[in-house]
Amino acid sequence: MEYIIEMLNIRKEFPGIVANDNITLQVKPGEIHALLGENGAGKSTLMSVLFGLYKPEAGEIRVRGKRVNITDPNVANALGIGMVHQHFKLVHNFTVTENIILGQEPTERGRINIKKAAKDIKKLSETYGLEVDPYAIIEDITVGMQQRVEILKMLYRNAEILIFDEPTAALTPQEIAELMEIMRRLVEEGKSIILITHKLKEIKEVADRCTIIRRGKYIDTVDVATTSEEKLASLMVGREVSFKVEKDKAKPRENVLRISDLVVRDSRGLKAVDGLNLEINAGEILGIAGVDGNGQTELLEAISGLRKVEEGKIELLGKDITNMHVRNRTETGIGHIPQDRHKHGLVLDFKLSENLILQTYYKEPYSKNGLLNDAAINEKAQELIDEFDVRSGQGINTMTRAMSGGNQQKAIIAREVDRSPALLIAGQPTRGLDVGAIEFIHKKLIEERDKGRAVLLVSLELDEIMNVSDRIAVIFEGKIVGIVEAEKATERQLGLMMAGSTHDKEEGDM
Amino acid sequence: MLKFITDEKNQRFIVPLVSVFLGFIAGAIIMMITGINPIEGYRALIKGVVGNPRRFGEWIVASTPLILSGLAIAFGLRTGVFNIGVEGQLIAGSFAAAAVGILIELPRFIHLPMVMLAAAIAGALWGLIPGFLKAKFKVHEVVVGIMLNYTALHLVNYAIKILPGSTNTKTVDIFESANLSSKFLSSITKHSRLHWGFIIAFLGALIFWYIIERTTFGYELRSVGFNPHASEYAGMKVERNIVYSMMISGAFAGLAGAMISVGTFNYARVIGGFEGYGLDGIAVALLGNNGGLGILISGFLFGALKAGSSAMALAKVPKEIAEIIMAFIVLFAAMNYGIKRLILYLRKEEK
Amino acid sequence: PEKEEPKAPEQEEPKATEEEKQEEPKKEATEDFKVGFVTDTGGIDDRSFNQGTWEGIVKYAEEKGWTEGTEYQYIQSNEEADYIPNLSAFGDDNYNLVIAAGFLFEKAMKEVPPQYPNTNFAIIDAIVEQPNVASVTFAEEQGSFLVGVAAAKTTKTKKVGFVGGMDFPLIRHFHAGFAAGVHSVDPSIEIVDQYAGAFDNPGTGQQIASTMYEQGVDVIYHAAGGTGNGVINEAKNRVSNGENVWVIGVDKNQYADGIYDKENNKSVVLTSMMKRVDVAAYNIIEAAQKGEFPGGKVTALTLADDGVGIPKENPNLSDDIIKTINEYKEKIVKGEITVPNNMEDLKAFEENLK
Amino acid sequence: MDFMQFISIIIPLMLTSAAPIISSSIGGLFSERSGVFNIGLEGLMMVGAFTAATVTVLVESSLGPISPWIGMLAGIITGGLFSVIHAYVSINLRADQVISGTAINLLGAGLTIYLCEIIFNQQRTVAFMNGIKKDDIPVLSDIPLLGNLLFKKVHITSYMIILIAILVWYIVYKTPFGLRLRAVGEHPGAADSMGINVYKMRYIGVILSGMFAGLGGGIMVLTQDIQYTYATIHGTGFIALAALIFGKWHPLGVVGAGIFFGFSQALGIIAYQIPFLAELPQEFFWAFPYVLTVIALVAFSGKSVGPRAAGKPYEKGER
Numbered sequence A: 001m002e003y004i005i006e007m008l009n010i011r012k013e014f015p016g017i018v019a020n021d022n023i024t025l026q027v028k029p030g031e032i033h034a035l036l037g038e039n040g041a042g043k044s045t046l047m048s049v050l051f052g053l054y055k056p057e058a059g060e061i062r063v064r065g066k067r068v069n070i071t072d073p074n075v076a077n078a079l080g081i082g083m084v085h086q087h088f089k090l091v092h093n094f095t096v097t098e099n100i101i102l103g104q105e106p107t108e109r110g111r112i113n114i115k116k117a118a119k120d121i122k123k124l125s126e127t128y129g130l131e132v133d134p135y136a137i138i139e140d141i142t143v144g145m146q147q148r149v150e151i152l153k154m155l156y157r158n159a160e161i162l163i164f165d166e167p168t169a170a171l172t173p174q175e176i177a178e179l180m181e182i183m184r185r186l187v188e189e190g191k192s193i194i195l196i197t198h199k200l201k202e203i204k205e206v207a208d209r210c211t212i213i214r215r216g217k218y219i220d221t222v223d224v225a226t227t228s229e230e231k232l233a234s235l236m237v238g239r240e241v242s243f244k245v246e247k248d249k250a251k252p253r254e255n256v257l258r259i260s261d262l263v264v265r266d267s268r269g270l271k272a273v274d275g276l277n278l279e280i281n282a283g284e285i286l287g288i289a290g291v292d293g294n295g296q297t298e299l300l301e302a303i304s305g306l307r308k309v310e311e312g313k314i315e316l317l318g319k320d321i322t323n324m325h326v327r328n329r330t331e332t333g334i335g336h337i338p339q340d341r342h343k344h345g346l347v348l349d350f351k352l353s354e355n356l357i358l359q360t361y362y363k364e365p366y367s368k369n370g371l372l373n374d375a376a377i378n379e380k381a382q383e384l385i386d387e388f389d390v391r392s393g394q395g396i397n398t399m400t401r402a403m404s405g406g407n408q409q410k411a412i413i414a415r416e417v418d419r420s421p422a423l424l425i426a427g428q429p430t431r432g433l434d435v436g437a438i439e440f441i442h443k444k445l446i447e448e449r450d451k452g453r454a455v456l457l458v459s460l461e462l463d464e465i466m467n468v469s470d471r472i473a474v475i476f477e478g479k480i481v482g483i484v485e486a487e488k489a490t491e492r493q494l495g496l497m498m499a500g501s502t503h504d505k506e507e508g509d510m
Numbered sequence B: 001m002l003k004f005i006t007d008e009k010n011q012r013f014i015v016p017l018v019s020v021f022l023g024f025i026a027g028a029i030i031m032m033i034t035g036i037n038p039i040e041g042y043r044a045l046i047k048g049v050v051g052n053p054r055r056f057g058e059w060i061v062a063s064t065p066l067i068l069s070g071l072a073i074a075f076g077l078r079t080g081v082f083n084i085g086v087e088g089q090l091i092a093g094s095f096a097a098a099a100v101g102i103l104i105e106l107p108r109f110i111h112l113p114m115v116m117l118a119a120a121i122a123g124a125l126w127g128l129i130p131g132f133l134k135a136k137f138k139v140h141e142v143v144v145g146i147m148l149n150y151t152a153l154h155l156v157n158y159a160i161k162i163l164p165g166s167t168n169t170k171t172v173d174i175f176e177s178a179n180l181s182s183k184f185l186s187s188i189t190k191h192s193r194l195h196w197g198f199i200i201a202f203l204g205a206l207i208f209w210y211i212i213e214r215t216t217f218g219y220e221l222r223s224v225g226f227n228p229h230a231s232e233y234a235g236m237k238v239e240r241n242i243v244y245s246m247m248i249s250g251a252f253a254g255l256a257g258a259m260i261s262v263g264t265f266n267y268a269r270v271i272g273g274f275e276g277y278g279l280d281g282i283a284v285a286l287l288g289n290n291g292g293l294g295i296l297i298s299g300f301l302f303g304a305l306k307a308g309s310s311a312m313a314l315a316k317v318p319k320e321i322a323e324i325i326m327a328f329i330v331l332f333a334a335m336n337y338g339i340k341r342l343i344l345y346l347r348k349e350e351k
Numbered sequence C: 001p002e003k004e005e006p007k008a009p010e011q012e013e014p015k016a017t018e019e020e021k022q023e024e025p026k027k028e029a030t031e032d033f034k035v036g037f038v039t040d041t042g043g044i045d046d047r048s049f050n051q052g053t054w055e056g057i058v059k060y061a062e063e064k065g066w067t068e069g070t071e072y073q074y075i076q077s078n079e080e081a082d083y084i085p086n087l088s089a090f091g092d093d094n095y096n097l098v099i100a101a102g103f104l105f106e107k108a109m110k111e112v113p114p115q116y117p118n119t120n121f122a123i124i125d126a127i128v129e130q131p132n133v134a135s136v137t138f139a140e141e142q143g144s145f146l147v148g149v150a151a152a153k154t155t156k157t158k159k160v161g162f163v164g165g166m167d168f169p170l171i172r173h174f175h176a177g178f179a180a181g182v183h184s185v186d187p188s189i190e191i192v193d194q195y196a197g198a199f200d201n202p203g204t205g206q207q208i209a210s211t212m213y214e215q216g217v218d219v220i221y222h223a224a225g226g227t228g229n230g231v232i233n234e235a236k237n238r239v240s241n242g243e244n245v246w247v248i249g250v251d252k253n254q255y256a257d258g259i260y261d262k263e264n265n266k267s268v269v270l271t272s273m274m275k276r277v278d279v280a281a282y283n284i285i286e287a288a289q290k291g292e293f294p295g296g297k298v299t300a301l302t303l304a305d306d307g308v309g310i311p312k313e314n315p316n317l318s319d320d321i322i323k324t325i326n327e328y329k330e331k332i333v334k335g336e337i338t339v340p341n342n343m344e345d346l347k348a349f350e351e352n353l354k
Numbered sequence D: 001m002d003f004m005q006f007i008s009i010i011i012p013l014m015l016t017s018a019a020p021i022i023s024s025s026i027g028g029l030f031s032e033r034s035g036v037f038n039i040g041l042e043g044l045m046m047v048g049a050f051t052a053a054t055v056t057v058l059v060e061s062s063l064g065p066i067s068p069w070i071g072m073l074a075g076i077i078t079g080g081l082f083s084v085i086h087a088y089v090s091i092n093l094r095a096d097q098v099i100s101g102t103a104i105n106l107l108g109a110g111l112t113i114y115l116c117e118i119i120f121n122q123q124r125t126v127a128f129m130n131g132i133k134k135d136d137i138p139v140l141s142d143i144p145l146l147g148n149l150l151f152k153k154v155h156i157t158s159y160m161i162i163l164i165a166i167l168v169w170y171i172v173y174k175t176p177f178g179l180r181l182r183a184v185g186e187h188p189g190a191a192d193s194m195g196i197n198v199y200k201m202r203y204i205g206v207i208l209s210g211m212f213a214g215l216g217g218g219i220m221v222l223t224q225d226i227q228y229t230y231a232t233i234h235g236t237g238f239i240a241l242a243a244l245i246f247g248k249w250h251p252l253g254v255v256g257a258g259i260f261f262g263f264s265q266a267l268g269i270i271a272y273q274i275p276f277l278a279e280l281p282q283e284f285f286w287a288f289p290y291v292l293t294v295i296a297l298v299a300f301s302g303k304s305v306g307p308r309a310a311g312k313p314y315e316k317g318e319r
């Protein structure tokens, strides 16, 4: 058996779009096979076909050489195919165990035998080094742990062929490294893996072969070891891409934001930010590096006014904004690209034009005497989508919900940058986006810096932090444990600081 | 014709129209199954609505409160609250209008606006309670709304009795200067009770559309309704806006109540149970697509069914048939996905 | 009284009192006489005044060989707001006589008739002064007095109950008359009373009845329409648990509603306070057709003309009790007792008893 | 009225009015736990009550005392059948569930009375003789003190429904069916990817809600009324909806909420018999249970969130 999975000439259409057009994918047993493509290239669709969520219009699927008809996920499960979805499919208020056994519950006289299930899961997690607490509730655990739950779901069902759809988008560097390790171990145990990702580095690191698709079409299947990152990238986007973020040296000016002894509690009432001090100047990008859950979210929310400050002081342009209402902060000079674009960034049921004035709708010329001025709104919206290359079906009249994630993000950036705020907060601005979009967003952040704004960048991706920032502050347990010049920072040094060792100590270590 | 029906642009009103059509077909089928001639039934209905000028006037009278309660429900739905408390707010508004109409006498041009204002304020205040509790304590507005409906019913029954001159069943008549009735309207419709309230319903629909679609305030309310988190992020006062939504919705409900006390009756009555205007409002709002114009039209449609059902009963069709037809119309409106699929299918055939 | 409810099989034949003498030949020269009836929201089978009125109309119509839809007809009101349009609808169609029952029609009966001077109107339970409106009222307090006597003679616990629907002056007639009757027999009997706030809430009726019975009340008189269903239901419950409790029905003979043992035709309904709206309706039509329509006048129906009273058959009342009832009836008819019809008069009446 | 008497009066009253509320509320729980709002409980109760009354009337001459139970069974079945409309429209046709529920309410009210007119030629059913009677619960009523207070002269249906609620708790929280039902209501996409048939689970949820609402209607008419009329259900479906939210979508919470409603309603009745309270206007007593509920809601406020996916139609492949 040469191939464990063969998807031959698959075609899948959605109203108005051919998501998969004659795509072929052949996976060898025991390999990690990467599936690479831009946003919207059709990767998730192809995998959904394999997993039985969609029915293809044409093409055939063979599993272990036998032609199969995968009509629903049950069939896929039975064939030993498991999938970790791009957006986790976990029930937020169920325990880890409940999520894993759902649909295949071990019972004892009609009652779920939860103890046995938990024990099985514990054993399974030890076998593969996937540490989880079987009784923890999903919403209380980290994203990384949620992902382990997703993987355990597959293993619990004895999946042989594991599909990972963009598994690293939401993970911290440590978690990514762990995941890579896990994948290798899985392959050693005899599993085969299909890995979907935008991140070339990850492909280079773990994948054996890589299939590239572009705009729904099959491009090529290559051996990863013998193909350079540059080559992969150009196959993916169809042109040359540069990875270096082009920027001049920062010319920092006056202070814009000063945070002193800040204490902020998280939703559970624990001190998430605990005596934090930080300063940012005009004309520089300050990156905050740190493992997820060390107070980044709470810090951003405190600065932008979405969360109450317990103690300490925040000054913007010399003004105390500690207890100011969101609206006043915005007007004083904050632009905010929120981490969660669907929750905070957009009103998905508004038209694009309406979302583009979300911060300014009450001001002239968009509003006059309490009335909306459509002409002015539309004009502005058109100007922004042209300038920021926001693409969508019906232009400014598109329902925002119907737009792709990358374009939604561009719309938010357009709106926030356009107000020329003294301080631009960017919370994970490129999460889940493809290289093209990432490139664009980085360019915009640097442009803003060069215009003399202070940019506060929070990202879980160390590469992004190191490439874009001028200075890097490392956050650990709600405190800034050290600040380093980006140019001089090394990944190893930052990694150690993120793990809690202080600047000094780290120097000593070296 | 087929082209018109299948045109994407026209779906917004084709779907409701098809629902109405299918609703009447379903009503006809029920009549047939139960041995009643539907043609006779519908002839009676039409006669009952436009058979003579008086009936025409009564049709409008019946539609007026429905339109306003539809607007009340729709305002809530458009701004993210489910105001099931319209019934109670309507009762409160109905009482307040009557009270102001009874307790003071003023020139009509001041008195009448005062009466309307009182009704709107009473409805708004009764709406404020669930709004405030939702905003402040995260208590579900549906439960509070249901509870406050009963509370309004009983407290208003009590309040009516303590107004000067009231009997245990109703208040005295409202001063001439405070009621909406019009000799002129009544005379052109052959003594119907047609009153100026329909103007208020039209104005209500216009104001509704204007607030929701045209004003900055409406933009904020819709934003909060769709996504409170993003609205907070954008610097809006989410809690305050929830309260405003409920209050404005309640104000529409209060006006609907005024239509009944100072329009239809000219006095306030002790009632033994709900008269269902609030629930009818849900149907009106839903069929009207939660839009000002749509609600006007669906309000008149349901008003026709109500006003005409007595005439149907005269033709020996149980009057409940009107309610059944209403139910089917709402059901078909709910099926708009199915209807759209049907239209899509028609479109394919066409090609 | 008032609105709603009960249903049930055979009711006593509506009897038009005096009319039996003058049986008229069928299909007599009616030259187009048309009678319309507007119900309140209860409908023609409300087991109460709407049903009674309609039965009177139907009886008359059948004697004349009329057909429903041509010579006589009813419209049911969906809600209170329909009263005026429904009365007008008959006016528009040039009906000769339009009848409505219930004091809630009072206002509508003031407004509609002036617009239809060629149509006669009749209202039952309220008084309207219009030249083309005849008003019919009932001395409910007199009938209630008699059932009060029955209750007083029946109670073992010396505690009886009254359940009203809504607290309307009309319902106070029942209340006051009942209390007067009870205390005329035995002033030491305690009367527990409560209004339910609705004529259509059997659950509340049941709860009130349960509370009363639990406190030792053993006879309850209800004047509460559908709410009274709950009272009857509670009594059935208790009787089948071996308790000895009774209900007194209202408006019509409710004996059938209280049957808990069909074989032996046993019912919890002790007796009923009947209000002969059927007779009233019958008489009005007859008068109108004869050209003797009492427009602008009030016809007060009392015990004297059997407008109110208890049923002919009272299986649950002993002959002894019936005898006592008849004695009181005599006194009321003769004017020796003036039965109070509101709480103030009741107070005075009870003072007198001492 | 001394305290013991007060208690012994109020408990049976409370249990009687709580039973239909709890039953329908549990119906709502099944539906909403599966992800489908059901504001049509009122209409479903009407259908159940109408059928229960009609069947009882039709069979009682031949079947005697067991006829109300047959009637109740019929109510459960028609409630279930009627709810298929709601299921089809909101699950297959992805209708707005509030609209569909509203239609069910209108339809239930209209159709039942319409059918009364067709079947009985009047706007209500004929009265039945054999309702469900209050009775002593065997054995339990012999327990000293407690037996007297709790188990004497009560409707057995009240205890039946409380036992059912406990069973429902077990099913919803301890069995694979329950786990799947809740998963479908919280995250249908997750359930789907685990091979659970979302549509099937939702159908089951909605049909169970119809059956329980039908049972609630049947209990209501057979214990509190003597026939079905337009007023038999007067708003109890909405109270049940409130109880569902108040009880935080939990079977035992729902029992608590139902008993609370029953208690405060009965208190409103009994308070009038307490001398010094009787001075107050009666309307205050009638409003009392509802005001009390609002106060309780505020007192016990906190996040009361329903199933996350409730109200949202499920489309395969949606993200």
Ligand SMILES: Nc1ncnc2c1ncn2[C@@H]1O[C@H](COP(=O)(O)OP(=O)(O)OP(=O)(O)O)[C@@H](O)[C@H]1O
Binding pocket: A014, A015, A017, A018, A019, A037, A038, A039, A040, A041, A042, A043, A044, A045, A046, A086, D317, D318
């Ligand atoms: N449910 C759907 N309905 C309609 N069109 C869809 C649907 N899902 C995907 N598409 C279309 O198919 C195309 C491929 O989408 P898909 O999600 O497979 O892309 P992808 O390669 O996984 O992108 P990403 O990297 O962002 O995950 C999209 O551009 C979109 O237009």
Ligand SMILES: Nc1ncnc2c1ncn2[C@@H]1O[C@H](COP(=O)(O)OP(=O)(O)OP(=O)(O)O)[C@@H](O)[C@H]1O
Binding pocket: A039, A040, A402, A403, A404, A405, A406, A407, A432, A433, D317, D318, D319
């Ligand atoms: N359920 C759907 N129905 C209709 N169109 C859809 C659906 N899902 C996605 N699309 C379409 O697919 C396109 C791409 O969607 P997708 O979510 O894959 O975007 P993306 O570019 O991959 O962004 P991201 O990866 O950041 O989410 C969008 O333009 C959208 O119109």
Ligand SMILES: [Mg+2]
Binding pocket: A039, A040, A405
């Ligand atoms: Mg995507």
Ligand SMILES: [Mg+2]
Binding pocket: A043, A044, A045, A086, A165
């Ligand atoms: Mg994807």
